[in-house]
Amino acid sequence: MKGNTLQFYNxxxxxxxxxxxxxxxxxxxxxTDKCGLFDVIFNKGNMCIFxxxxxxxxxxxxxxxxxxxxxxxxxxxxxRVLYQPNRCALLESALVPGHMVIFDRHGxxxxxxxxxxxxxxxxxxxxxKGVFLNSAVVLLATSLCQALCLQPDGSCTGVGSxxxxxxxxxxxxxxxxxxxxxxxxxxxxxxxxxxxxxxxxTGDTDCHFKIKKxxxxxxxxxxxxxxxxxFVGLESDxxxxxxxxTKNGNxxxxxxxxxxxxxxxxxxxxxxxxxxxxxxxxxNQQETPAAFEAKRSLLSSTAKSNRK
Numbered sequence: 001m002k003g004n005t006l007q008f009y010n011x012x013x014x015x016x017x018x019x020x021x022x023x024x025x026x027x028x029x030x031x032t033d034k035c036g037l038f039d040v041i042f043n044k045g046n047m048c049i050f051x052x053x054x055x056x057x058x059x060x061x062x063x064x065x066x067x068x069x070x071x072x073x074x075x076x077x078x079x080r081v082l083y084q085p086n087r088c089a090l091l092e093s094a095l096v097p098g099h100m101v102i103f104d105r106h107g108x109x110x111x112x113x114x115x116x117x118x119x120x121x122x123x124x125x126x127x128x129k130g131v132f133l134n135s136a137v138v139l140l141a142t143s144l145c146q147a148l149c150l151q152p153d154g155s156c157t158g159v160g161s162x163x164x165x166x167x168x169x170x171x172x173x174x175x176x177x178x179x180x181x182x183x184x185x186x187x188x189x190x191x192x193x194x195x196x197x198x199x200x201x202t203g204d205t206d207c208h209f210k211i212k213k214x215x216x217x218x219x220x221x222x223x224x225x226x227x228x229x230x231f232v233g234l235e236s237d238x239x240x241x242x243x244x245x246t247k248n249g250n251x252x253x254x255x256x257x258x259x260x261x262x263x264x265x266x267x268x269x270x271x272x273x274x275x276x277x278x279x280x281x282x283x284n285q286q287e288t289p290a291a292f293e294a295k296r297s298l299l300s301s302t303a304k305s306n307r308k
Contacts, residue, residue, distance in 0.1 A: 008036075
């Protein structure tokens with residue numbers, strides 16, 4: 001987790017946590033707000049220091065039971081990340097256990113005793129920046145132990161094991177638009193075409209997907225750019241098929257990073273790499289916080305139906 005750049009989304013306020021140059025903190029930021037980016041500069045177990053990406057001398061801190069900005073490295077800036085079954089995280093002071101990062105419904109910092117419980121929020125959806133950089137290798141998890149996987153017959157299923165055969169190499173086309181090439185079967189791409197969703201694409205425009213980030217649970221959904229409105233979805237038996245976007249979970253994927261990519265996109269006219277890249281599973285595999293939590297949370301309703 002050290003070295004990652006994160007954002008913290010608050011569902012009560014509908015905004016992102018941001019740290020201002022004067023040290024004040026609120027939860028009213030837009031997704032594009034640079035003051036809402038935080039670098040993990042220290043990570044030991046679930047304890048982290050979140051330094052402002054743009055105001056390098058300040059980090060998130062809990063002091064006198066409220067969140068503020070303080071000099072990076074101080075004891076008040078050490079926060080414990082406590083993942084919850086609903087895919088959210090709490091940020092707790094390591095110095096004074098029980099003191100949390102809390103905001104009221106107006107996005108202003110608060111102490112737990114300052115308002116009614118319904119008017120306060122201490123849960124955050126954590127997003128990692130740069131998950132889908134060019135040449136990254138990712139798992140698209142669908143449940144506690146399953147992921148989107150290319151089958152030998154070219155079909156795709158959401159009940160594959162979280163192993164090398166479920167690894168996808170990212171080919172970034174432009175901002176927010178990517179292709180996904182099977183690592184195990186180089187040259188075979190995820191696609192939506194002729195009412196089917198499979199892994200027999202060749203890297204043409206049928207394989208281009210817009211990454212939709214779902215703020216409520218840190219998942220992503222993959223929308224076809226060739227057929228706008230159609231997403232990679234899962235049937236009750238786990239088979240992939242094109243579907244219309246709904247909130248029932250069958251279009252939600254939780255990305256896990258196996259190998260981080262690089263900034264420069266391949267471009268629309270570049271030839272996709274056909275070279276098979278062997279990626280070995282290790283216990284030190286890097287993951288997004290959402291994926292880390294997914295291994296500890298209950299299965300989603302979709303995952304439950306997939307296992308029937």
